[in-house]
Amino acid sequence: MTKRQQLARYLEQEREALLPVLTAALDGVPQDGLGDLVEDWLNNQIELLRNKPCPLPEWAARFTEYYRSRNLSAAEAFTCMERLRNALAEGCQSKIDGVSDLDILSSLSESAARCAQALFAHVDGSSSRQADMQRHYHQDILESVKLPMAILGADGTLETANPSFCRFLKTNVEALKGRTILDLCTEAAPESLRAFLNNERVQEGSFSFNGEFRCGPKPLHARITCHPLLESDGSRAGAVLALEEKAGKGAKADFAFPYIEERLLPLIPLATQVVDGEGNVTFSSEQVASLPVNGYEGAEPLCCFLYHHRHGENSECPCKGVLTFGQFYLGEICYDSQMEIKWFRLLLAPVPDDEGRIARVFCCVHDMTLRKQVQKQLESRVIEQQRSSLAAQISITVAHQLRNPLSVVLGFAEMMSKGLAPEQYAEAVSRILRNSLRCKDIVESLLDFGKGMPLERxxxxxxxxxxxxxxxxxxxxxxxxxxxxxxxxxxxxxxxxxxxxxxxxxxxxxxxxxxxxxxxxxxxxxxxxxxxxxxxxxxxxxxxxxxxxxxxxxxxxxxxxxxxxxxxxxxxxxxxxxxxxxxxxxxxxxxxxxxxxxxxxAAKQKAQDSETAGAPSPATHERRLLIVDDESDMQDFLRTSLYRHGFLADTVGTGMEALEKLKQTAYDAVVLDYKIEGVLSCSQLYAEIADQYAHLIPHIMFLTGDMLNYQARVFIKDTGRPYLEKPFRIKDFLAKLNRLLG
Missing domain, CATH: 3.30.565.10 (Histidine kinase-like ATPase, C-terminal domain)
Incomplete structure (x- = not known):
């Protein structure tokens, strides 16, 4: 009597004692109608161990109807079958003379797998009109099992596989599509596997054997169990393949990262991969297949494929450095597909194992082609706009350079027209001549750029x-x-x-x-x-x-x-x-x-301006002003003009000198030029005055020759203080000053 027959006889003898144990193993599952299903499942196990036919399809149909009517998922149904097998094995261990616990577990695993095969076959038959739903259903069942499992077609082609199967072979589902199981096996695969795949009609019984798979530089050893999927006429429709890794001594399972690969990484809406230390892809997201990369089949990491395509097969991908040194890598890479050029941003991150060693590399690839195209278009537009605005830029430069000397020329000319002491004429003419020559030099130096376009209306x-x-x-x-x-x-x-x-x-x-x-x-x-x-x-x-x-x-x-x-x-x-x-x-x-x-x-007829009309009246008493301007001629012009109209003016050229003057003297108003030299800028000097001499803020006025400067416009507008653009007439300056002083 074989060991399987001894186990079958024991189950038959202890049937009544085992049924409560099996039912109790399904604690938490709706019990109505469950007892009959459990009893029939046990009877089927006994017949299978005796290699006798049993009504597996009928039981599978009833079991499927049971869990569907109670809103249980396929994963929960398959888990129930595993719990029944485990409970039955525990109930038989160490109780049958001559049959070891390993023999019991192996025999029950094979018979229980026949039930799983019947369940798959029933689901396959009931869903034949909905092929897509069938594949999803099979995938759900496979994903609920921790054991590496895959479904093969009639010709041995891999139709689907669970994450454990892909992780075991260090690849991904996309890379497995269209490949046969023989493509993955080494020459050490037994002839029985080839016979199983080549024969159209096979026995219903499953069989197991040791085999090797090609994955990286080292083959992977596994215990392979095959369960045929049969059509109603007995012909083979495919098979369920289960693998059990034969780990060496000291092997240590890594439970955390598989969970991340299965549950978290698929949630990232980008093309991502995980590469192990041997260069095998252990995870690849669905977005990888949608990337516009012609010729990529998933056999090697995407980062290596792009890098070798760009720099040659002998080049070393940055992922090797990430594995060696544990440093992040972020860069851009160009991919020329001979039809169009694509740009990708590549992120490589080291992933340590439980002991802190770099065991994997996380790879994220983002298509930047559209962004590059938009950036190039914008750059082209900016260049074109800059070219079209060359005349305007020259005009702005001319205006900025000429404002200060023109203000001095206009100011002294106006003073001479109003009357000036004879001893002051020579100095005034000298200043007018000097600043006029400065204007001439500026214009001549800019004429090399072309004829300017005036901005004056x-x-x-x-x-x-x-x-x-x-x-x-x-x-x-x-x-x-x-x-x-x-x-x-x-x-x-x-x-x-x-x-x-x-x-x-x-x-x-x-x-x-x-x-x-x-x-x-x-x-x-x-x-x-x-x-x-x-x-x-x-x-x-x-x-x-x-x-x-x-x-x-x-x-x-x-x-x-x-x-x-x-x-x-x-x-x-x-x-x-x-x-x-x-x-x-x-x-x-x-x-x-x-x-x-x-x-x-329509333009209105301009009225003739009178030099004396609306001229401000001289101040009735002396007012003291502080003028901050780094042009010495402008300082002299304003100081002399203000003195003739009853004002006393102190002039300085830097912000630090202005603060020293404010400490020593009380002023009625402050006139600030926006562009001053020195440590303190105009905006910084204004902030210091606001902090130390807040009473002077309502009596501050700005002078500027650079109102085309965006920062100058924003700053002066934010302060809310009046300003006067250079060049200006002295009567306009006095009018604003009198309004400032009330």
């Missing part, structure tokens, strides 16, 4: 400006396509002529590009408003885009090299002149294309 006739500046810049062919409607009456506006010329040219170029044959430009003066209508006979502008066309960088002609800044800058320039630029509907009789209307206020 002038009164011009809009019609004359268009005839002389705009029409002359169009080609003869373009001029023939444009119909001009002028009234012939004066059309006065205030603008920067060069700037307004560019605005009109931009409108015309857009219209000529969109027009089929004709563009009509109409200039009119109605009710103090100057209107220029530019209408074409092209496709027009849809209603939902009539405001968007003025957004910076919006264009429908990007493939032609357009930047989308023309209309945006044109609207900004018109708004700076107090006007507007809009898209309107064409009037009756006009072409039915796009219609852009430029509207500006």
């Amino acid at each position: 002038r009164r011009v006739d809009f019609e004359v400006l268009i005839r002389e500046s705009v029409q002359t810049m169009l080609t003869p062919f373009q001029n023939r396509r444009v119909s001009w409607n002028f009234s012939g009456n004066p059309v006065p506006i205030e603008c920067v002529p060069e700037q307004m010329t560019q605005v009109v040219l931009s409108l015309l170029q857009n219209a000529l590009h969109a027009a089929e044959s004709e563009v009509i430009c109409t200039l009119e003066n109605k009710g103090g408003l100057i209107r220029l209508r530019v209408v074409d006979d092209g496709p027009g502008i849809p209603l939902d885009l009539r405001e968007r066309v003025f957004e910076p960088f919006y264009t429908t002609r990007r493939e032609e090299g357009a930047t989308g800044l023309g209309l945006s800058l044109a609207r900004a320039a018109v708004a700076d002149c107090g006007g507007s630029l809009t898209v309107c509907a064409p009037l009756p009789g006009e072409p039915r294309g796009a219609c852009l209307v430029l509207q500006l206020p």
Whole structure:
């Protein structure tokens, strides 16, 4: 009598004693109807041990109906079967002469596996019309088992595997897809496995054997158990494969990281992998397969694939350094797929084991291609914008350099026109001459950059400006396509002529590009408003885009090299002149294309200024002022002018000197130049005065020659104090000063 038969006889003899033990092992499971299922399961085990047929499919159908009707998951059902097997093995251990505990456990594992195979077969048959649901169901069952398990197709192809199976082979599900079990086995695999895979009809019984798998430089040894999946006609539909690792002495299980791989890493919405010390991928997220990396099959770590593709097969991937030195790595890598270039950001992090040694590398790959493309487009746009604003930059430079010497020239000239003591004439003329020569040197040094574009507005006739500046810049062919409607009456506006010329040219170029044959430009003066209508006979502008066309960088002609800044800058320039630029509907009789209307206020006739009108009256008593300006000529000019109007002024050139003066003297007001030399800047000096001499804050006024500087504008605006731009006339300075002092 074999050991399996001895075990079957014992189970039959102790049936009544074992049934309560088995039922108690399922504590927590609904008991109604459970006793019959447990008894039938035990009877099936006895028949299987005797190698006799038993109604496994019927039992599997009843068991499936039982756990489904009680809202139990497939994992819980499979766990119940494992608990039954364990309880039965414990009840038989050391109670059968001649049969060891290992023999009992091995025999019961095989018979219990037959029940699992029947359960799989039933699920497979009942879900044949829903293949996707079937695979998920099998996957749920496999994932509930800690033992490495996989489902094979009829030809031995791996259809699905649980995480324990992938972790054992140090790979991932994606890398296993499409491969057969023989691809993974070494030559040491027994011939019985090959026979099992090649035969269409096999016995229902399962069998186990020792085998080896190819995983990294060293093969992995395992006890392999195969359970065939059968069709209703007895043909093999596949198999369930279970592995039991044959660990060497001193092996130590690592329970923490498998839990992280199974539960936490899949929650990261990025392409991630885990690589062990031998270079095997033990975890790979679903996002890895969606990365645009042609040719990557998952056999090697993604970081190594990208690095070798970029730097050659002989190059060493940074993950080796992470394993060796335990340092993080963050870098970018370019991948050229011969069709397009992709950019990836690579993060490699060391993962220590329970003893603190670096056992794994966590790899995260992020596709940065779109970000790189947007960054490159923005850089191109900025460069184009900088090129188009060269004239404006030159103008700003000229204005900033000329303000200080012009203020001195204007100030001394005004003093001489009002009358100056004879002994002071020579010094005043000397200062005017010196600062005039300084202006001349500045202008000559900047002429090498080209002719500057002045920012000052002038009164011009809009019609004359268009005839002389705009029409002359169009080609003869373009001029023939444009119909001009002028009234012939004066059309006065205030603008920067060069700037307004560019605005009109931009409108015309857009219209000529969109027009089929004709563009009509109409200039009119109605009710103090100057209107220029530019209408074409092209496709027009849809209603939902009539405001968007003025957004910076919006264009429908990007493939032609357009930047989308023309209309945006044109609207900004018109708004700076107090006007507007809009898209309107064409009037009756006009072409039915796009219609852009430029509207500006008509310039008013300027009244003649009188040098004496509105001049501030001299102060009735002496007031003491502190002037902080690092230009010595400006100091002398202000000190002399203020003295003639009844003020006493002390002048200093730095913030530290100003604080010393404030300690020694009580002042009625302080005049600060925004740009001063020394340790303390103007903003820092203002903060010190606010802290130590708060009573002077309402009596502070700023001078600046750099209001085009964004920081200067923001600072002065935040203080709320009055300011005067250089160059200025002394009467304007005195007027602001008298208002400051009340």
